[in-house]
Amino acid sequence: MNTQLTMTIGGQATSSAASIPVIDPATGEVFAQAPDASQAQLDEAVAAARHAFAPWSATPLNERRAILGNVAGVLMTHLDTLATLLTQEQGKPLARAKEEIMISAHWCAEVAKLTPETITLEDTPDTLVQVRRVPLGVVGAIVPWNFPVALAFFKIAPALLTGNTVVLKPSPNTPLTALKLGELLRDVLPPGVLNVISGGDALGPWLSSHPGIDKISFTGSTATGRKVMASASATLKRLTLELGGNDAAIVMPDVDVDAIAPVLFWGAFANSAQFCLAIKRLYIHEDIYDKLADALAKLARQVRVGPGANPESELGPVQNQALFERLKGLVADCQSHGWRLLAGGQPISTNGYFFPATLVDNPPDSSRIVQEEPFGPILPLLRFRAIDEVIQRANHSPYGLGGSVWCRDQSLALSIAQRLQTGTVWVNEIHTLSPHKPMAGHKQSGLGVEQGIEGMLAYTQPQTISLKRSST
Ligand code: NAD
Numbered sequence: 001m002n003t004q005l006t007m008t009i010g011g012q013a014t015s016s017a018a019s020i021p022v023i024d025p026a027t028g029e030v031f032a033q034a035p036d037a038s039q040a041q042l043d044e045a046v047a048a049a050r051h052a053f054a055p056w057s058a059t060p061l062n063e064r065r066a067i068l069g070n071v072a073g074v075l076m077t078h079l080d081t082l083a084t085l086l087t088q089e090q091g092k093p094l095a096r097a098k099e100e101i102m103i104s105a106h107w108c109a110e111v112a113k114l115t116p117e118t119i120t121l122e123d124t125p126d127t128l129v130q131v132r133r134v135p136l137g138v139v140g141a142i143v144p145w146n147f148p149v150a151l152a153f154f155k156i157a158p159a160l161l162t163g164n165t166v167v168l169k170p171s172p173n174t175p176l177t178a179l180k181l182g183e184l185l186r187d188v189l190p191p192g193v194l195n196v197i198s199g200g201d202a203l204g205p206w207l208s209s210h211p212g213i214d215k216i217s218f219t220g221s222t223a224t225g226r227k228v229m230a231s232a233s234a235t236l237k238r239l240t241l242e243l244g245g246n247d248a249a250i251v252m253p254d255v256d257v258d259a260i261a262p263v264l265f266w267g268a269f270a271n272s273a274q275f276c277l278a279i280k281r282l283y284i285h286e287d288i289y290d291k292l293a294d295a296l297a298k299l300a301r302q303v304r305v306g307p308g309a310n311p312e313s314e315l316g317p318v319q320n321q322a323l324f325e326r327l328k329g330l331v332a333d334c335q336s337h338g339w340r341l342l343a344g345g346q347p348i349s350t351n352g353y354f355f356p357a358t359l360v361d362n363p364p365d366s367s368r369i370v371q372e373e374p375f376g377p378i379l380p381l382l383r384f385r386a387i388d389e390v391i392q393r394a395n396h397s398p399y400g401l402g403g404s405v406w407c408r409d410q411s412l413a414l415s416i417a418q419r420l421q422t423g424t425v426w427v428n429e430i431h432t433l434s435p436h437k438p439m440a441g442h443k444q445s446g447l448g449v450e451q452g453i454e455g456m457l458a459y460t461q462p463q464t465i466s467l468k469r470s471s472t
Helices: 039-058 061-077 079-090 094-111 150-161 176-184 203-208 222-235 257-273 289-302 321-336 387-395 410-419 452-457
Strands: 007-009 012-014 018-024 029-036 119-123 127-135 138-142 165-169 194-196 215-219 238-242 247-251 279-285 341-343 358-361 378-384 402-406 424-427 460-468
Touching (some): 007 039, 007 176, 018 079, 029 176, 039 127, 039 138, 039 165, 039 194, 061 079, 061 094, 061 150, 079 094, 079 176, 138 150, 138 203, 150 165, 150 452, 165 203, 176 194, 203 215, 203 222, 215 222, 247 257, 247 387, 257 279, 257 378, 257 402, 279 289, 279 387, 289 341, 289 358, 321 341, 378 387, 402 410, 410 424
Parallel strands (some): 138 215, 165 194, 247 279, 247 402, 279 378, 358 378
Antiparallel strands (some): 007 012, 007 194, 119 127, 127 460, 341 358
């Protein structure tokens, strides 16, 4: 497979003296090497982005919109190549990898329609006061391995639209699709506007503390987010942090259990549950607990887990060995306390990191599986009786990313939704993400906003110009 992908610095192909191994999670074997950028190469990437900033930010907005449209076109033209690479390094089924590339193209096309408006506060014969939105400069975009392409474009699209330049750093676990994108976009974007560099564990801290970076847009775990925030303080970098979650879903007794069971199942297990906004705590009213638990267990036993390249697979392996081991540890913890597993639990014995959809029957709120973000296919089902009780339990978390309410009575559902302390709440649907809906992690799930007008404006700062019209 591809071992020759290069970094993109100032529009040029750049290799490195050292390399990092890339593992196919479906086999556990190294199948490629990626460049391991040196600190000097990071400096070059930041310098290239800085050099490109003045002309790019002066490029008329409509031209930048058109170029983002061309980026979307490149993604679609190379859909099969990119998706194949994504499946091989990330593990997800090929159809889902294609979906991720298409979502990224859609994001570019939709974000290109947004406008960082200039607001006129006063326009009189004496005075003109306007607030413009000006770009920040060089953005360091740091992304995790669960949706390596979509999460990169959630940052690249608004950053470029608003006139910033970008240094993109993918996760060491999934560097290849990002490197390939850098290569494909060399002819589409002016040199230095998008730089892509890969590397090991040292590269992230170098980037987030680099004095030449004006903003860090980071998606990853809360623990790393804290470190990024600390290292950004020296030069007062602007920050957007999209961090971990432990999303609760609350299922009221009036739902149609058979109809919602598959929706809840995929809300929890899509992308092998390696999804910040996956349902991670499923609170089920006691009147329907047994029926819904049975329906979910049936789905968990039926779902086909296998290599992403196999068209039969509905769920791929989990992405890396550390996560695979952690999931085994969480199951062992449940078993040691005597909590019943309704499905799954045993790793599927092949060479890759295949873990079955696993359901835990009503463990206590204090258990690790309820308190921690598993970030893999283990879901606790939790029985509740009263609305106040379940809202209190759902909110009892340091996280506040997303949540969902499932209830036929819409006014009751909305009243519950409004009491959840999370940035997004879905009611009778889930994961309807959009480039136009702001997503803001509350509590320790994040800082700032991605998506929508507010997310786009987070790549700008206001500049107030106050003009006295009468001559002095
Ligand atoms: P991670 O925090 O380990 O790594 C994320 C990225 O940060 C990687 O590119 C990594 O190389 C880099 N990094 C690591 N240490 C760094 C440091 N000190 N300074 C700068 N960069 C550093 O996260 P992960 O394991 O790759 O991803 C899983 C986590 O991401 C989960 O907690 C999940 O909930 C979260 N996530 C959040 C969202 C969201 O939008 N809120 C989306 C996807 C994933």
